[in-house]
Amino acid sequence: MLLDALAGRGLILTGGKGGVGKTTTAATLAAGLAARGEPVLLVSTDPAHNLGHIFERDVGPEPRSLAPNLRALELDPASAVTAHLEAVGATLRRLMPAGSGGEVARHMDRARHAPGMAEAALLDRLADLAEAAARTGERLVIDTAPTGHTLALLQLPEMMTAWTDGLLKNREESDRFARRARALSGRDEAETPRDLEIRQILGRRREKLAGLRAALTDPARTGFVLVTTPERMPVLETAAMARALDGTGIAPAALVANRVKPGMDDAALAARLSPLDGPLKGVPRFAMEEARTEPMGLAALESAAERFRAVQTDSAGGSMDRA
Numbered sequence: 001m002l003l004d005a006l007a008g009r010g011l012i013l014t015g016g017k018g019g020v021g022k023t024t025t026a027a028t029l030a031a032g033l034a035a036r037g038e039p040v041l042l043v044s045t046d047p048a049h050n051l052g053h054i055f056e057r058d059v060g061p062e063p064r065s066l067a068p069n070l071r072a073l074e075l076d077p078a079s080a081v082t083a084h085l086e087a088v089g090a091t092l093r094r095l096m097p098a099g100s101g102g103e104v105a106r107h108m109d110r111a112r113h114a115p116g117m118a119e120a121a122l123l124d125r126l127a128d129l130a131e132a133a134a135r136t137g138e139r140l141v142i143d144t145a146p147t148g149h150t151l152a153l154l155q156l157p158e159m160m161t162a163w164t165d166g167l168l169k170n171r172e173e174s175d176r177f178a179r180r181a182r183a184l185s186g187r188d189e190a191e192t193p194r195d196l197e198i199r200q201i202l203g204r205r206r207e208k209l210a211g212l213r214a215a216l217t218d219p220a221r222t223g224f225v226l227v228t229t230p231e232r233m234p235v236l237e238t239a240a241m242a243r244a245l246d247g248t249g250i251a252p253a254a255l256v257a258n259r260v261k262p263g264m265d266d267a268a269l270a271a272r273l274s275p276l277d278g279p280l281k282g283v284p285r286f287a288m289e290e291a292r293t294e295p296m297g298l299a300a301l302e303s304a305a306e307r308f309r310a311v312q313t314d315s316a317g318g319s320m321d322r323a
C-alpha cells in the first residue's frame, strides 16, 4: 500500500505534469494518513489552487482544520512574494545605514520581478512550515505546481537567497572598511550590534534553507511521489522529470499511475509505463483506478487512500515484496 510505503516520512510531495492528478493524490494521501490517526498538514503551492474544491470547503493561506488530524492551506506565490519582500524590506531598512532607503526600495523593486523570486518566497514559507512540522510531528503533504515550477522548487538554487545576502554583505563590507578606518585612526574596532544581527539573520536563513534541503534529499524523511496517467505523453514527460530529479539529490519514493481504466490488467499497464523502466528503476509503482466521478469530499478521499494498488515495477522484478 502506498501509505505504508511512505511510512515515517515527515515530508511527502506529489509531482508530475499538469492534470495527471497531483492535487487529487496529495489530498488522498493526506486524508488517508489523517484517517489512520496521523496529524497532517496539506499544503498546495500550485497557483491554480483547488484544495478547497476537492474538499468542498474553504481553504486559505492560513492552516484550516478540515477533519480530525487534517489541516490544509493554499500558498499563493504572489502573496508569498509580497509577504516575503515586506519582511525582508523591514529588516533591510532597519539594518542599512540611514539615507539608503532609496537604494533599498530600488533593490526590492528589482527583486520582486527577479527570476526565481516566487520560488524563493515559497521556499521560505515551506522551510518555516517544515521546521514547525518537524517540531510537532505533524506530517507535511505538499502538492507541487506543474513540472517546471516543481523542479525550480526542488533544485533550491543558492541564488534564491543571493539578493538579500548581496545587499547585506555589501553593507557588511563597507562597515568593515569603516571599522578598519576607525581602527587606523585609533578608535574602537568592536563589532556593532547591527553587524552581529546581520550575521545572525543571514546565518539563520541559510540554516533554515539548508535544513529543508537536507530533509528533501533524505529518503528516510521525504517521500517524493511522481504521478502520471498511463498515456504516452504524460509517461514521456514523467520520464524526463525523473531524469531531471536525478540531479537534485531527491529520489522518487513511488510512482502513481492514476486514472487507470477499470479492468486494465497489470501487463497492459506495465507496457504503458515501460518508458519509465529505466529512469525509475526499482521505484515502487501503484495504480489508482479512474473513478466514475471526480474524487471529492473527505469520505471519498479517505476510501481512495486505501485503494492504491501495488503493481509490477517493471519486467525485471515486482514491487509487491517491497511495497
Ligand SMILES: Nc1ncnc2c1ncn2[C@@H]1O[C@H](COP(=O)(O)OP(=O)(O)O)[C@@H](O)[C@H]1O
Pocket (backbone or CB within 6 Å): 016, 017, 018, 019, 020, 021, 022, 023, 024, 025, 050, 258, 259, 260, 288, 289, 290, 291, 292, 293, 294, 295
Ligand atoms: N482517479 C481519478 N479518477 C477520476 N478522476 C480523477 C482521478 N484523479 C484525478 N481526477 C480528476 O482529474 C482532474 C485533474 O486532477 P488534479 O488532481 O487536479 O490534477 P493536477 O493537480 O495534477 O493538475 C480533476 O478534475 C480530478 O478530479
Ligand SMILES: [Mg+2]
Pocket (backbone or CB within 6 Å): 022, 023, 024, 046, 143
Ligand atoms: Mg493541481
